[in-house]
Amino acid sequence: MKTSQDPVRDYLSAVEREASALPADRRQELLADLSEHIEVTRAERPDAVIGEILAELGDPRTIAATALAESGSTAAPGPAWGGSGAPVRRGKVHPLVPLLMLALAQLFGIAFPDDGGPLVGGLVRITGAVLLCTSVHWTASRKVIGFLLTFGLPSVAMTVWNLSEGGPEGGGPALAANLAVLVLASATAAWLWRVRRV
Amino acid sequence: MEPGDSTKQARAAAQLRKGVLEYCVLALMRDRPRYGVELLQALEESGALATSQGTVYPLLSRLRRDDLVTTTWQESASGPPRRYYALTDSGRAALDEFTRVWPGFRDAVDTFLATPHPSTGDLA
Numbered sequence: 125m126k127t128s129q130d131p132v133r134d135y136l137s138a139v140e141r142e143a144s145a146l147p148a149d150r151r152q153e154l155l156a157d158l159s160e161h162i163e164v165t166r167a168e169r170p171d172a173v174i175g176e177i178l179a180e181l182g183d184p185r186t187i188a189a190t191a192l193a194e195s196g197s198t199a200a201p202g203p204a205w206g207g208s209g210a211p212v213r214r215g216k217v218h219p220l221v222p223l224l225m226l227a228l229a230q231l232f233g234i235a236f237p238d239d240g241g242p243l244v245g246g247l248v249r250i251t252g253a254v255l256l257c258t259s260v261h262w263t264a265s266r267k268v269i270g271f272l273l274t275f276g277l278p279s280v281a282m283t284v285w286n287l288s289e290g291g292p293e294g295g296g297p298a299l300a301a302n303l304a305v306l307v308l309a310s311a312t313a314a315w316l317w318r319v320r321r322v
Numbered sequence: 323m324e325p326g327d328s329t330k331q332a333r334a335a336a337q338l339r340k341g342v343l344e345y346c347v348l349a350l351m352r353d354r355p356r357y358g359v360e361l362l363q364a365l366e367e368s369g370a371l372a373t374s375q376g377t378v379y380p381l382l383s384r385l386r387r388d389d390l391v392t393t394t395w396q397e398s399a400s401g402p403p404r405r406y407y408a409l410t411d412s413g414r415a416a417l418d419e420f421t422r423v424w425p426g427f428r429d430a431v432d433t434f435l436a437t438p439h440p441s442t443g444d445l446a
Contacts (some may be wrong), residue, residue, distance in 0.1 A: 157379040157405075159403060160402070167400050181374070182374030187374070189379045190376075
């Protein structure tokens, strides 16, 4: 291994080289963490030899491999880390927002059946479904169940009704169908609320 | 960490460490925020969880991305400012969950490792 005037810089460039497969922002963050560690350790242990501090940090290749593994284990590629120590607030929409949207979307269609209510309700339901699927509050399998019960099933049912002759055309049967969807969506939303991750 | 460790022994320890390290790191922040070097020292002193120190930073970075910890910079009386790691609500929830399942997990493993194993009694 080639030695130079500055072992810390050599070490960090070795990490940088080994971590070249990492996204640039992750790589910079790792390098910043490591150089901060070296500075703090030097301040706390002024007698320590720099080679010793670097040896404790470990093999640049091992560190880079760990960083790559950790990088791959994150479910959603969040926005770039902003640096400066600010916490990342990813997918932090309150869990009630998608649930209320999914549960109550049908009300628009019931309240304003002829004035674009169904269209508004549909948009609200789609937004709720997107927020549900991108939320951090549920596991993937619960999202799928929630999505199917509050979005998939009602959508299929309404499409079938609209396409077939025998569908509820208004008045009593349509109201009953709308209420059934409302109850199903609300029950599912209540279940999702109970099983949410906090 | 001894070079004399057989490969298999080292692998078992590494596998175990991989599974529990993040919860031990979270547990270290349970009572108060800690900075990186401080966390590493505590792991080092534990013996079993001591690891190549540099590999803990990618872990801390993921905990931060997953919103289990937040970081704040604080000035220090000696040397550069330190980046302190603190539990978020979800970090605390993850730690509580681990704390809840761990005893059962530990006891189950102990039972399997215990000799004589209850279910092999008839064969002996």
